[in-house]
Amino acid sequence: MHFIIERENLDRLLAALQEHGRIIGPRITENTFGHRDIASSQDFPAGWTFEQDGGFFRLRQRRDPSLFAYTVGQDSWKKELYPPRSRLLSLQKTESSFSVTPEKSSSEKVVFFGVRPCDLAAIQIQDIILIQGPFADPEYSRRRENAMIVAIECTQPAATCFCASLGTGPGISSSSDYDLALTEVLDDGLHYFLVRAGTEQGRAVIAGLGLAEAPEQNIIRAENLVQEAASRMGRTMDQKGIKQLLYDNHEHPRWDQVARRCLTCGNCTQVCPTCFCHSVYDRVSLSGKEAERFRSWDSCFLLDHSYIHGGSVRVSSRSRYRQWITHKLASWIDQFKVSGCVGCGRCITWCPVGIDITEEIQAIRQSDERGCNA
Amino acid sequence: MxxxxxxxxxxxxxxxxxxxxxxxxxxxxxxxxxxxxxxxxxxxxxxxxxxxxxxxxxxxxxxxxxxxxxxxxxxxxxxxxxxxxxGSSWPVDACRERDILFVTGGLGLAPLRPAVFHIFNHRRDYGKVILLYGARSPDRLLYTKELETWSRALRVEPAVGSAGPDWKGHVGIVTNFIARMDCDPAQTKAMICSSESMMRSMISELNLLGIPDREIHLTLERNMKCGLGLCGHCQLGPTFVCKNGPVYSYDRVKELLAKREL
Missing domain, CATH: 2.40.30.10 (Translation factors)
Structure with missing residues (x-):
């Protein structure tokens, strides 16, 4: 069931959500966009949008007061659920042994406000890996439990977006795992949001605010905006037979071409909302008596990632780019029964040389279909 | 501990x-x-x-x-x-009644040793058992006392690259002696551990003997940070060596191992 809340009442919704926990959402501070604490609806980037392309991101002013007429920046919710760096253990040397104190995982209740459909899909993928695995990650699980999700549909796609071709956006399907889902509508001077609940918790918020049920025409208007967004998406990725395509093209000449551009910096893996590789390392005090074990995001683009005694398994840049894209789009499906790509386009925008995952796939697909690499 | x-x-x-x-x-x-x-x-x-x-x-x-x-x-x-x-284990239970051929070199005996122990402890459950074990020189062989003990119940065939005049085992690369192990290929399960390049040679020799890929088991090494399938480091194509391996039957990883820098 759809409800309606006017722009001027959005702070009532935020106040209700603050009852649940600290609100984190989209915000521009010091001319940069990111996920930050949200105190009121004034904090949202009213009248702003993004221009994005390969290796390109600019904030642009709009002519309307819309709050969510953009897509995603460099931050994904992975940063909140699976922090870039976290302490796992603190260890203290004793006379003949050492003691181990595991880190307490965060128990803070939070609200993720403005989770985009692609990022919602990414969270569900990370749930499969980090919660449903044979081994669950305790920190991720705990943070996930404590997070309430307020998703928002996209009506203003970026040139780097391709969720429509992957079926992960720009709308939010009712089977998705959200507490509340919003759609922003600006119409003849009217500015309102359609609101749906996906959980009991979400329903309780709506009931608490006493929101009115949305008239049919408003629902249709919102659906049209989302549908239009799907048709205006800048990029597409054809998923058909993609697993076999990549498995069969391990020695494709395209890998050499992309390796000539790729800096193996790992930006793509850091901004990717599903990449989960991490490393674990120790930090020891000067006295040598205290040690801490940290986990930090790692990247398959780094030479150390595959290091074993005698050298790394993946030495060339081509092999490391190939590992990333093949894992993301092919072996991920074998491992977790789902693709690792949600079509958010972050890896395209934040690649310093603008390497485009959709273009690489297309290049391999075209020559594969032509039988060049048979 | x-x-x-x-x-x-x-x-x-x-x-x-x-x-x-x-x-x-x-x-x-x-x-x-x-x-x-x-x-x-x-x-x-x-x-x-x-x-x-x-x-x-x-x-x-x-x-x-x-x-x-x-x-x-x-x-x-x-x-x-x-x-x-x-991780996964050597298929010691699944190959009861069978002949076993272990082929390994140097430190490679370390991961196989529990399987050798198991078979030694349950010797009657198995057919002919051969341990073909290579090293660069006799002083680089591991577990020399046990090799003695095991040789009472299993055929232990040590091979070294070079040795003095009192050496009684084979001299040469371990792979050269696989063909001489007179195994019944229909009966034999091979378990091997060495560097990937050595295992490639071992496997081609085992195939020449008539032992098919699915009857060859090997253990792999990759970078690991967690052991739980969560850190991503140990991936070999779609498998995580820490949880799907480290022991695989060769037919399951043959294509993956044939790919360069996978």
Whole structure:
């Protein structure tokens, strides 16, 4: 069931959500966009949008007061659920042994406000890996439990977006795992949001605010905006037979071409909302008596990632780019029964040389279909 | 866990015996542990003890990196962190009544040792058992006392690259002797452990003998940070060596191992 809340009442919704926990959402501070604490609806980037392309991101002013007429920046919710760096253990040397104190995982209740459909899909993928695995990650699980999700549909796609071709956006399907889902509508001077609940918790918020049920025409208007967004998406990725395509093209000449551009910096893996590789390392005090074990995001683009005694398994840049894209789009499906790509386009925008995952796939697909690499 | 005994095997290679306490440490042959040395870090090391002796946890370590060097510096009474056991195991139960051919070299005997122990302990359950074990020189063979003991019940065939006049075993690369092991290919299960390039040669020799890929089992090594399939480092194509491996039947990884820099 759809409800309606006017722009001027959005702070009532935020106040209700603050009852649940600290609100984190989209915000521009010091001319940069990111996920930050949200105190009121004034904090949202009213009248702003993004221009994005390969290796390109600019904030642009709009002519309307819309709050969510953009897509995603460099931050994904992975940063909140699976922090870039976290302490796992603190260890203290004793006379003949050492003691181990595991880190307490965060128990803070939070609200993720403005989770985009692609990022919602990414969270569900990370749930499969980090919660449903044979081994669950305790920190991720705990943070996930404590997070309430307020998703928002996209009506203003970026040139780097391709969720429509992957079926992960720009709308939010009712089977998705959200507490509340919003759609922003600006119409003849009217500015309102359609609101749906996906959980009991979400329903309780709506009931608490006493929101009115949305008239049919408003629902249709919102659906049209989302549908239009799907048709205006800048990029597409054809998923058909993609697993076999990549498995069969391990020695494709395209890998050499992309390796000539790729800096193996790992930006793509850091901004990717599903990449989960991490490393674990120790930090020891000067006295040598205290040690801490940290986990930090790692990247398959780094030479150390595959290091074993005698050298790394993946030495060339081509092999490391190939590992990333093949894992993301092919072996991920074998491992977790789902693709690792949600079509958010972050890896395209934040690649310093603008390497485009959709273009690489297309290049391999075209020559594969032509039988060049048979 | 506390180190109860350290034994030097060869230059730079040590066998640590750990005391797992009253609960013991049951494991399957071929599985590994993550061993942590205070302040240094954690590495995956295969378990090398007798699976029927859960009261002693045995690891053989070669000092090659920061953590393995620190492991080799440990002395009795020192404490280290142990997580495990992780990973898949040698198919010792599935190959009862069969002939077994172990082919390995140098430190490669360490991950196979629990399987050899198992078969030695249950000798009647198996047919002909051969351990073809190579090293560069006789002083680089591991577990020499056990090789003696095992040779009473199994055919132990040591092969070294070079040796003095009193050496009674084979001289040459271990792969050269596979063809001479007069195995019945229809009866034989092969279990091998060595570097990937050596295993490739071993497998082609085993195939020449008529042993098919699915009857060859091997163990693989990859970078591992977690042992749980979560850190992403140990991926070999779609498999995670830590949870789907480290022991695989060759037919399951043949295509993956044939790919360069996978």
């Amino acid at each position: 506390t180190v109860s005994k350290v034994e030097k095997e060869t230059r730079g290679t040590f066998t640590l015996e750990l005391d797992p306490g009253e609960s013991g440490f049951p494991f399957l042959p071929g599985q590994f542990n993550m061993l942590y040395v205070f302040g240094n870090g954690e590495v995956p090391i295969s378990i090398s003890g007798d699976p029927e002796r859960p009261d002693i946890l045995v690891h053989t370590v070669r000092a090659v990196g920061k953590v393995s060097k620190a492991l080799c510096r440990l002395r009795p009474g020192d404490v280290l962190g142990v997580r495990g056991p992780y």
